[in-house]
Amino acid sequence: xxxxxxxxxxxxxxxxxxxxxxxxxxxxxxxxxxxxxxxxxxxxxxxxxxxxxxxxxxxxxxxxxxxxxxxxxxxxxxxxxxxxxxxxxxxxxxxxxxxxxxxxxxxxxxxxxxxxxxxxxxxxxxxxx
Numbered sequence: 001x002x003x004x005x006x007x008x009x010x011x012x013x014x015x016x017x018x019x020x021x022x023x024x025x026x027x028x029x030x031x032x033x034x035x036x037x038x039x040x041x042x043x044x045x046x047x048x049x050x051x052x053x054x055x056x057x058x059x060x061x062x063x064x065x066x067x068x069x070x071x072x073x074x075x076x077x078x079x080x081x082x083x084x085x086x087x088x089x090x091x092x093x094x095x096x097x098x099x100x101x102x103x104x105x106x107x108x109x110x111x112x113x114x115x116x117x118x119x120x121x122x123x124x125x126x127x128x129x
Contacts, residue, residue: 020065022079023108028058030088030116037085041072042093042115055115059087060095062108071110080112089114 042055061080066073071094084092095111 026059033085040091056118059114062111084114087114091115
């Protein structure tokens with residue numbers, strides 16, 4: 001009987017280890033938006049920049065162990081929503097090759113980019129002489 005009790009916690013650990021692996025990398029630090037914030041989805045263009053220069057990548061959340069199918073399943077969205085909100089992201093995009101100069105997202109099944117609006121420079125006003 002003692003031997004059975006010792007195997008149960010080991011079996012439980014092995015089952016728990018079978019879930020997806022999630023990793024994150026912050027490129028900038030912003031105030032958290034809570035655990036369940038609203039996130040918009042942004043489609044990156046062919047060069048990997050999300051909608052030109054309107055958005056800035058503040059971090060990445062990579063998920064491994066979910067397969068390389070549709071990255072926008074509700075399961076995947078729920079896995080990363082809290083982490084992107086904690087990073088301060090206001091939108092999310094599926095990271096495509098060329099979006100990052102780092103090799104952070106190279107081996108994961110799917111990598112999401114946490115986005116914030118880029119700060120647009122104020123227009124210069126000509127001084128009158």
